[in-house]
Amino acid sequence: MDVSIHGRNVEITDRFEQYVESKTEKVAGLLPKAQAFEVRVSRLSDKSPKHGDRVEITLIGPGPVIRAESTGPDKYSAYDIAYGRVLERIRRSKDRAHDRRGRGRISLGDAAANDFAEVGVQPASGEILDAVSNGSVPVTGEAEKAYSPVVIRSKEFPAERLAVEEAVDQMELVGHDFFLFIDVETAKPSVVYRRKGWNYGVISLTED
Structure with missing residues (x-):
């Protein structure tokens, strides 16, 4: 597994490189087929003692990319927190894979018939679906000229065709609260999101 460390407005010392490399052995043990472990360190403009440096970790290998980031008073503290999150996401992924081992995949139709109990997801209410489909959900675009304290950023990603379970896995691995995808069973644009627990x-x- 290749280890790369990049710094922005902060010096990457030999001591920090050795510190990072010493901790990657556990990652290699959990994911022996991992290809790259990338670390990006940046110095924040906020000089408060609680948030001095930000560390972003990206783990690349077979399967979904795993990402985590954190801030701390220095790069070592920020790295330890982000590194712990990477390990937790690896373990969650392996636990879910172990729980599903030996079970056949459930079609979206069968899962919906049982209120998604088998796959651990809960369908959105009819009110939410109606609000999304008829455009009543308020959206602020770049054409909005009036001042607003809310900053809206837009990103585009290649569409992925996944089953619901696979979309949940992808969401957990990247550490987001939601994940957009094309449902492989229905070919519909869909989003999974995290609820409690x-x-x-x-x-x-x-479309009507």
Whole structure:
């Protein structure tokens, strides 16, 4: 597994490189087929003692990319927190894979018939689906000229065709609260999102 460390407005010392490399052995043991372990360190403009440096970790290998980031008073503290999150996401992924081992995949139709109990997700209410489909959810675009304290950023990603379970896995691995995908069973744009505990929800778009 290749280890790379990059710094922005902060010096990457030999001591920090050795510190990072000494901790990657555990990652290699959990994911022996991992290809790259990338660390990006940046010095924050906020000079408060609690948030001095930010560390972003990206683990690349077979399967979904795993990402985590954190801030801390120095790069060592920030790295330890982000590194702990990477390990936790690896373990969660392995636990879910172990729980599903030996079980056949459940089609979206069968899962929906049982209120998604088998896959641990909960469908969105009819009110939410109606609000999304008829455009009543308020959206602020770049054309909005009036001042607003809310900053909206837009990103585009290649569409992925996944089953609901696979979308949940991808969401957990990147550490987000939601994940957009194309449902492989229905070919509909959908999003899974995190609820309390290990409960999840899914929203799909339809055209009238």
